[in-house]
Amino acid sequence: MSAVRLAGVSKDFDGVPAVRELDLDVADGELLVVLGPSGCGKSTVLRLMAGLEEATAGRILIGDRDVTKLSPGRRNVSMVFQSYALFPHLTAAENIGFGLVVREVRRAEVRERVAQAATVAGCAHLLERRPAQLSGGERQRIALARALVREPDVFLLDEPLSNLDAELRAQTRAELKLLHARVGATMLYVTHDQIEALTLGQRIAVLRDGELQQLGTPEQIWREPANRFVARFVGSPAMNLLASGAAVGLEAPAGAEVGIRSEHLALGEEGVEATVTLVEPIGSEALVHLRAAGTELVARVPAEAGHGVGDTVRLSSSREHAHLFDGETGERLPWT
Amino acid sequence: MVRGTFWRSLGAAAVIAVVGLPIVFLIAGSLRQPGLPPPVTPELIPDPVVFGNYERAADLVGLGRAALNSFIVAALAAPLSVLVASWAGFALVLIRARARTAILAASLLALMIPLTALLVPRFALYRSLGLVNTFVPLVAPALVATSPIYVLVFYVAFRRLPPELYDACRLEAASPFQIWRRVAMPLVRPVAVAIGLLAFVLSWGNFLDPLVYLHDRDLFTLPLALRSLAQLDPTNYPLLLAGAVIATAPIVAVFLVAQRYFLHEHRGAGWLGR
Amino acid sequence: MDLKDRRQLALMLAPYLLGLVGLVAVPAVVTFGLALTEYDLIRSPRFVGLDNLRELAGDEVFHTALLNSAVFAAIAVPLRLGSALALALLLHRRFRGAGSARAAAVFPTVVPDVAYGLLWLWLLNPLYGPITLFLAWLGPPGKTIWGLSLPQFLTHPNDARAAVVLLSVFTIGEGFVLLLVARQSLPGELYELAAVEDATAWSVFRRVTLPLLAPILVLLVLRDTILSFQLNFVPALVVTEGGPPPYSTTYLPLFVYRTGFEYLRYGYASAATVLMFVLTAAAVWLQWLVLRRARLASF
Known part of the structure; x- marks a missing residue:
């Protein structure tokens, strides 16, 4: 060896x-x-x-x-x-x-x-x-x-x-x-x-x-x-990549993209308004496809939540689970 | 589909009849009493049936000795052809691309030259080496694998083996010769058998080379002896046909074994190792 | 691949390369050299320049042989290829009798040439031959069906030439096997699709089978053209002996053989061989151009 x-x-x-x-x-x-x-x-x-x-x-x-x-x-x-x-x-x-x-x-x-x-x-x-x-x-x-x-x-x-x-x-x-x-x-x-x-x-x-x-x-x-590539390649479904934090209620620096995994999106009473466009049940959980602030996202939530297509929900997340990437190079950026 | 099969079977029967009937006439003719007047219609069973033509044909020009000579030549040439063709075909898979392209091109070119065009210079070559009137010129074509096409066939067969098998061998430090012997050859065995038998058949039936190179009656191969029989008694057909049967019979046996390997693709592995 | 391995590979290639050089390349070059000499194998070759070629230009026998060979190739090659293709398409599937019929199709090719020639000599014999007897049996005395005169394979020039072609049409084993394998390796889905589209047998042949077999057919046309310069040697020597007189079935190979080995004019024979080379190459090149224009050659 x-x-x-x-x-x-x-x-x-x-x-x-x-x-x-x-x-x-x-x-x-x-x-x-x-x-x-x-x-x-x-x-x-x-x-x-x-x-x-x-x-x-x-x-x-x-x-x-x-x-x-x-x-x-x-x-x-x-x-x-x-x-x-x-x-x-x-x-x-x-x-x-x-x-x-x-x-x-x-x-x-x-x-x-x-x-x-x-x-x-x-x-x-x-x-x-x-x-x-x-x-x-x-x-x-x-x-x-x-x-x-x-x-x-x-x-x-x-x-x-x-x-x-x-x-x-x-x-x-x-x-x-x-x-x-x-x-x-x-x-x-x-x-x-x-x-x-x-x-x-x-x-x-x-x-x-x-x-x-x-x-x-x-x-x-x-x-x-x-970087963006590793973030998207590892994890299923692939990490949500957003041009700004607006859709998830976060404030990101200009020129940076926000990445957030589907399981770190919370659907509840507070946050940004979003529309359900598709629901894919995967056993105990469901992948809920959403449109919020003009972008598409996927959230992974417990299946019991029972969302249906066309429902309006509110979407939130936390800064500790969000990743920042340089909009140009795709390299990881620190939160400041 | 059922209708199609019927017509196909009919066609197959026609093919068998067209090839089979002459064989029947060949054997019937060889059993005819020499010197009888011609029959009015083609006869399938001569009257009387005589076997004496075989004995006379064999004695007259020494067909026994000739058969032995033919066997010696073919038994040397066929395995040698397989060895040369499989070595070359195998090496072609592993050598660098440029050398491979060059050798493949040369092989195709060689394939395009009619044998009759090489007759005179080859004769001059063997004569200068003092090899005329020996078996050497008859066995030597095995160096080009009897026909370069056999090298190409082996090359294609070896190329069809999964490349990871060669990779696995290289990882185990197996030398090219070890890979050829332990892995490549066993996996293309049907191809090797088919080519060996075809080379045997070609060598056995070879007429042109013995005609040019052999003068000594003791060295005559079967085709040559048969030809001298035809010159000796050109109108004695029963005798000639008996000679033809003697020259053909061993090849029929070899062919019946060989054809299983390259005509029946469903018997597991066939032509080109499929 | 280290040095030892490379050396082994070279060793495995050596016999074949030796054969290619010694038995093909060198003789081919020597032919060109000998063509410029007068050589009888006893005295050493005497350089005569282009005399041999000049003599060939005026040699009536050579002209006859040339014409015979060209006519033979023009008739035999399409016939041979056509029957090989027809047999392959007939017998590529599995059905009752297919195996035996495949063996039968290859069989004439493996019979030793001389035995094959002698058999035909018997089949075509004007007195005893089964074929002649059969044709005579069909018609009135001395004639065959429709009152045609019986063929005189051994005495009438055109009948003899037809006989040599006939002999060659049965020895198609190599082309048959190659086409059989090629047809069997075509994907079955294509034919199932054609069946679903209710295509006629002819349009399946024209639009599916023929284009897919085209590359191998092209190769066979070229190879068979070249082979046609050697495959009539034994029939012409053994069956028709170059006749009926004077030279009805004297083809180029027989001409070369007799000139060299019977009249001991090796230089002159070599010159004829060189011309044979050149003509073959020209014929192959011409076919290649035509076939490529017809878009049959996809490589």
């Missing part, structure tokens, strides 16, 4: 930049999530660390080794692919042991280590099957065991849960967190799913167009988004 450091790493594809001068430090044993929308370069970051792509500029270090020019097989990293990339003609055991066999490890040792890794990943009972005979969740475990078996310095996981259905995804997410706690390895986890990022990550790196937007704990990302 080792720390990972990216220093000024850039990657162009035929002149089109995918990653721009990225600096990233991952601590030894940390689980860092790289979060961003599709096409933001997050998978490229992972492939650069794996050595599957060669950086156009910058350096990559694992521990104190400079691996920038090293081939993937010599970096001692392992990867779980989105599609799992299991070899269809090999059994689960042969898939897990593949890396050991091509490195000419002794047969007995291969068998022992495969069994060990399979136990950790929870797939010891599947070893004789082929990928075609396994369910999505089972394949995922085999892929995980294959990554574990070599005891690499760094684990790279590329959207490993995106091919699972919702229930299995939640369950596997929890297991992954337990697994990380048990193995204590350095892990880089790429996802576009903010829930996964918030639940799994010790820290989150938010990426957009190949540029790092913010690096921080889930708490920091949530409470103090560094």
Whole structure:
């Protein structure tokens, strides 16, 4: 296990930049999530660390080794692919042991280590099957065991849960967190799913167009988004962004935008008058779409409140829950 | 849809009849007593049925020896073709784009040259190397995989494998040769089998090359021996047809195995590994 | 990819590249060189400049061979491609007999050329041949149906040329398999949509199938044109022996073969080969232009 450091790493594809001068430090044993929308370069970051792509500029270090020019097989990293990339003609055991066999490890040792890794990943009972005979969740475990078996310095996981259905995804997410706690390895986890990022990550790196937007704990990302993009990308529904505070009864400085999450809007007796335009019930809560002072907003309120389309309500919020962003650059501004 | 199927089946029956009837006549003709006057209508079962033509054809020009020669050549050329084609096709997937483009273009160009156009210079080349009247010129085309089209077929088949499989191999420090042997080849096995059998068939039926390169009767392959049979007794059709049956029969066996791999796409994996 | 891996890849490519250079590129270049010489394989080549080409220009046999080859290509290529396409469209689906019919369609291509030629020699024989007997059985004595005279495949020039074309129409396995696979890989939804729109079979063929198969058809037209310079070699040598006299079925490949290997004039044969190259290239280029203008070539 080792720390990972990216220093000024850039990657162009035929002149089109995918990653721009990225600096990233991952601590030894940390689980860092790289979060961003599709096409933001997050998978490229992972492939650069794996050595599957060669950086156009910058350096990559694992521990104190400079691996920038090293081939993937010599970096001692392992990867779980989105599609799992299991070899269809090999059994689960042969898939897990593949890396050991091509490195000419002794047969007995291969068998022992495969069994060990399979136990950790929870797939010891599947070893004789082929990928075609396994369910999505089972394949995922085999892929995980294959990554574990070599005891690499760094684990790279590329959207490993995106091919699972919702229930299995939640369950596997929890297991992954337990697994990380048990193995204590350095892990880089790429996802576009903010829930996964918030639940799994010790820290989150938010990426957009190949540029790092913010690096921080889930708490920091949530409470103090560094800019408009992070604020809108993390959280569902997306944070309300308003050209002025008028619609929520706040006074913001000129030229600043006000951001406020849907759950921090209160509908009651006081505040700005608003009209309900749409109600989306989501179980115990409801998303109420409103028009106030010429802007559209979404509030999340208890379902019992029973708002209907066309109702007139009053809207309020508090300054401590509101975020300020520069109207031009989108950067976070302090309240003064 | 039902109506469509009926007409299609009728069409299929017609195709089978058009190809099948000549085969029936071939076998019927080979069982005819030589020297009989011509029949008035086409005959499906000759009267009397004689098998002596096979024996005579085999003895007259040594078809047994020729069959052995043909087998030696094809058994060398076919696996070698598969090896060369699959190596080249595999390497093409992994090398840099510019080299790949160049080699693919050269292959297409090579495909566009008729074999007869290369006859004279190739002969001059082999002659200067002292290889005329050996099997070398007959096996050597395996170096271009019998036909560059097989290299292209392998390239396409390997390209169709998911790229993450190659990535996974690279992460495990597998060398190109290990990837070829342990992952790529097992996954395109139907393609490899089909190409191997086709190369065998082509080599077995090759007439032009033996005609030009072999002078020694002991080295004659089946097509060449068959041709000398035709020159020896050009009007003895039962004899010639018996020879043709001997030259064709082994290929029928190989073909019946091969066609399952590239004509029946629903048998799991077929042509191009689909 | 480190150095060791690159070296392995180069090693895997080496045999093929060796073959391409040694068996294709070098011989092709040598042909151009030999075309300028007088060479009988015994004495060393003697440079004669453009003499061979001048001689070819006045060689009646060469002219006949050239014309025969051109006529053969013009008739055989459309016929071969048409039947390959028809068979592929007939047999691409799964139904009773489809598998056997596919095997039957490929079968003539895998029969050894000489055996195939001998079979046809028998089928077309004027006394014993089943085809002749069948045609005779259809009509009055000595004639076939409608009082037409019986074909003389081996003695009448045009009948012999027709026979060589006929032989080539059955050996279409390669084109058939390629078109079969191409047709099978077309998305079924397109045809379901056409069925919902109640399109006629002809307009489905014209507007859906043909345009989608166009790229592979173009490739096959070009390749078959080139192949037509080699696929009549064995029939012409074994079945018709270049005749009926003097040169009715002497095509370019047979001309080159006889000039070189029977009359030992390798330089002269090479010159003819070079002309064959040039003519093939011109024909391919011309077709390419026409097909591109017809918007069939989408690449």
